[in-house]
Amino acid sequence: xxxxxxxxxxxxxxxxxxxxxxxxxxSEAGMKVVIADVRQDHLDEAMAYFKEKGAPxxxxxxxxxxxxxxxxxxxxxxxxxxxxxxxxVLTAGVNVFGPAEASTYDDFDWxxxxxxxxxxxxxxxxxxxxxxxxxxxxxxxxxxxxxxxxGSSTAPYSAAKAAxxxxxxxxxxxxxxxGIGVSAICPANIRSRIYEAAIQxxxxxxxxxxxxxxxxxxxxxxxxxxxxxxxxxxxxxxxxGIENEQFLIVPYPSGPRMVELALERFVDYASPEGMKRLExxxxxxxxxxxxxxxxxxxxxxxxxxxxxxxxxxGPAAPFKDVGFGKAKKDLDWIDPAKxxx
Numbered sequence: 001x002x003x004x005x006x007x008x009x010x011x012x013x014x015x016x017x018x019x020x021x022x023x024x025x026x027s028e029a030g031m032k033v034v035i036a037d038v039r040q041d042h043l044d045e046a047m048a049y050f051k052e053k054g055a056p057x058x059x060x061x062x063x064x065x066x067x068x069x070x071x072x073x074x075x076x077x078x079x080x081x082x083x084x085x086x087x088x089v090l091t092a093g094v095n096v097f098g099p100a101e102a103s104t105y106d107d108f109d110w111x112x113x114x115x116x117x118x119x120x121x122x123x124x125x126x127x128x129x130x131x132x133x134x135x136x137x138x139x140x141x142x143x144x145x146x147x148x149x150x151g152s153s154t155a156p157y158s159a160a161k162a163a164x165x166x167x168x169x170x171x172x173x174x175x176x177x178x179g180i181g182v183s184a185i186c187p188a189n190i191r192s193r194i195y196e197a198a199i200q201x202x203x204x205x206x207x208x209x210x211x212x213x214x215x216x217x218x219x220x221x222x223x224x225x226x227x228x229x230x231x232x233x234x235x236x237x238x239x240x241g242i243e244n245e246q247f248l249i250v251p252y253p254s255g256p257r258m259v260e261l262a263l264e265r266f267v268d269y270a271s272p273e274g275m276k277r278l279e280x281x282x283x284x285x286x287x288x289x290x291x292x293x294x295x296x297x298x299x300x301x302x303x304x305x306x307x308x309x310x311x312x313x314g315p316a317a318p319f320k321d322v323g324f325g326k327a328k329k330d331l332d333w334i335d336p337a338k339x340x341x
Contacts, residue, residue, distance in 0.1 A: 086136075237251035
């Protein structure tokens with residue numbers, strides 16, 4: 001897709017963070033945009049911005065885990081703009097930090113339900129409509145760099161994002177004959193308000209968490225995201241990737257090399273010798289190249305870059321003071337001394 005003018009875009013999570021940046025960039029490219037978001041206050045803020053710009057943007061309050069609401073939103077798009085979307089961008093997501101071994105069913109049901117289930121619901125809702133419209137089009141998902149590595153403190157999120165990456169590749173292959181392109185964009189740290197979800201946006205039915213989540217831990221997380229990539233910059237990467245019909249978009253100058261390094265571990269996992277080699281690698285400090293890549297992804301100076309898999313150590317430290325990424329204290333099977341950073 002190279003011509004955006006006059007076409008319709010539907011963006012989940014479109015009222016803040018990465019989604020809001022996407023809404024701005026595609027609106028400025030001449031698209032009629034629908035922003036769907038679960039937070040009414042975020043929708044109100046976003047619509048105030050677009051009304052000031054005089055842009056054709058329509059807001060829909062949507063919980064991406066609600067399939068009936070998704071179908072109603074799709075009907076609303078066709079009613080408002082007269083057709084199914086030409087561009088579907090699935091960006092809505094949530095995250096929460098804590099040891100994998102402290103995870104509860106609710107932690108998985110909430111995070112995986114939004115991050116993976118929300119994408120599934122978007123595809124099942126819109127793909128048939130886009131195919132029937134016969135106009136071709138494009139679908140993209142904001143997948144996250146977390147798809148490329150196991151997260152000992154983000155197990156539900158990393159698992160969900162890895163699943164989304166695989167799912168989008170399947171649709172990339174399946175939809176090509178219909179003239180519908182598919183991309184997965186995989187940023188790391190973004191300047192967003194995703195940290196608000198763990199306290200303000202988590203539904204009551206998923207409130208049983210095994211993680212230590214407090215106002216203080218989320219303030220610390222906010223300070224990390226403050227150093228992240230500007231959402232508009234991320235959206236520019238996405239737009240260029242769509243124009244080039246590039247499936248995997250890693251929004252950094254070193255993106256292809258980052259992917260190469262991230263996937264090397266699977267070669268090591270596949271043999272006894274490789275397992276030993278991997279163990280030795282993990283004992284070594286990061287190479288200069290790794291430090292540069294870490295800094296690119298996290299958004300802080302290379303001198304503060306962290307070793308792969310460790311807790312961020314830039315301007316947002318110290319973590320220990322507020323118990324960020326730790327288990328709730330009442331979990332009697334957790335040994336804090338064995339926490340893997």
